[in-house]
Amino acid sequence: GAGVSQSPSNKVTEKGKDVELRCDPISGHTALYWYRQSLGQGLEFLIYFQGNSAPDKSGLPSDRFSAERTGGSVSTLTIQRTQQEDSAVYLCASSLENSPLHFGNGTRLTVT
Amino acid sequence: AQSVAQPEDQVNVAEGNPLTVKCTYSVSGNPYLFWYVQYPNRGLQFLLKYITGDNLVKGSYGFEAEFNKSQTSFHLKKPSALVSDSALYFCAVRDMGGTYKYIFGTGTRLKVLA
Numbered sequence: 005g006a007g008v009s010q011s012p013s014n015k016v017t018e019k020g021k022d023v024e025l026r027c028d029p030i031s032g033h034t035a036l037y038w039y040r041q042s043l044g045q046g047l048e049f050l051i052y053f054q055g056n057s058a059p060d061k062s063g064l065p066s067d068r069f070s071a072e073r074t075g076g077s078v079s080t081l082t083i084q085r086t087q088q089e090d091s092a093v094y095l096c097a098s099s100l101e102n103s104p105l106h107f108g109n110g111t112r113l114t115v116t
Numbered sequence: 117a118q119s120v121a122q123p124e125d126q127v128n129v130a131e132g133n134p135l136t137v138k139c140t141y142s143v144s145g146n147p148y149l150f151w152y153v154q155y156p157n158r159g160l161q162f163l164l165k166y167i168t169g170d171n172l173v174k175g176s177y178g179f180e181a182e183f184n185k186s187q188t189s190f191h192l193k194k195p196s197a198l199v200s201d202s203a204l205y206f207c208a209v210r211d212m213g214g215t216y217k218y219i220f221g222t223g224t225r226l227k228v229l230a
Contacts, residue, residue, distance in 0.1 A: 008159075037218065046122075046222035047160075047206065060217055095159070097218075102167075104150060105208075105218060107159040 029098030139207030
């Protein structure tokens with residue numbers, strides 16, 4: 005069956021540009037998470053959507069980062085005015101309530 | 117605050133020997149505990165979880181983990197390591213009495229030597 009799909013798989017952008025990263029979760033999964041994995045680092049929590057509840061945005065590193073989830077399915081993570089320190093792999097995961105997370109393969113973002 | 121610690125950046129073990137990857141956690145409520153593995157250029161894959169019940173849980177690829185409430189630990193173990201087990205391992209905790217979000221450790225790179 006289809007897993008979590010992320011696009012693009014790789015994105016190179018110039019400093020100062022905006023980028024949008026897309027996540028298609030597994031159909032029917034109510035929870036959706038975004039994480040950031042920097043080289044040599046662990047997974048940094050960014051944002052968590054659960055059903056129709058207000059998202060937990062406590063991990064977003066600055067107001068340049070935002071995310072939305074439309075219709076309880078697809079999610080878009082937007083980074084405005086990208087900086088070099090935003091370079092990382094951005095991982096999306098989805099799950100049913102109280103079940104393990106299923107991860108996508110990530111989007112590798114490089115800011116030049 | 118909710119947190120997970122993996123004290124070892126890297127663990128080296130000879131093929132055929134037992135392996136242990138350490139994890140300790142801190143939560144305000146009851147923890148749900150998980151181990152994930154990441155192979156090179158791949159996404160994270162679920163290995164096993166502890167929700168409730170037996171302290172020793174068994175998962176994929178022959179891995180198991182022991183939940184120790186008094187030591188707030190959830191170490192990953194395997195009786196006999198394979199070269200193909202070499203990967204990056206992440207421990208995660210979900211605070212069921214607090215934020216409900218998953219928090220991951222910094223990861224431990226396991227290298228199994230032939």
